[in-house]
Amino acid sequence: MASTYSFDVVSEFDRQELVNAIDQARREITNRYDLKDSKTAIDLSENTITLETDSNMTLQSVQSILQTKAAKRNLSLKIFDFGKAESASGGRVRQVVTLKEGIDKEIAKDISKFVRDNVKKAQASIQGDAVRVSAKSKDDLQTAIQLLKSADWPVALQFTNYR
Incomplete structure (x- = not known):
C-alpha cells in the first residue's frame, strides 16, 4: 500500500495582480513631476505590454516603476521579457514587453x-x-x-x- x-x-502569474500593478504604475506616472508631460502609455494585451513614451530616459523610468509595482504585488520580475526599444511616430520611443508564462x-x-x-x-x-x-x-x-x-x-x- x-x-x-x-x-x-x-x-x-496572477493576471489580476499584473493588471493592478499596471494601474498603479499608470497612476504614479501621471502624478510624478518628471513624467507628467511625457504622454506615456502602458497598454496590456493578452501576452504583451506595450510601453510608449517620449524618450529613452523616461522609458527607463517607466520600466523601473512597472518592475517596482509588480514586485510589491509579489509578481516575479522573470515574467517580463523586455524587447528592444524602437522608434515610434512623432519622435517617441516604444518597447514591447513579452509576458513569459509556462x-x-x-x-x-x-x-x-x-x-x-x-x-x-x-x-x-x-x-x-x-x-x-x-x-x-x-x-x-x-x-x-x-x-x-x-x-x-x-x-x-x-x-x-x-x-
Missing part, C-alpha cells in the same frame, strides 16, 4: 534532470508546460522544492497540486 505523493512545477521544453528537461540528479528517490516527468515531481515520501518532495527554489532558473517557478 505504498502511495506516492506529487506536485507540479509551473511558471505562471515552462518551455528545454527548461523542463533541465528541471527534471536537476531533480533526478539531486533527489535520488524522486521522479520527474514533463507534462506539457509543467513538470510533475513524484516520490513515495513527502520529505523527498520537500527536499526537491527547496532545491528547486535555491537554484536560479530563467523563469519564475511555482509549486502547485501538492498531494
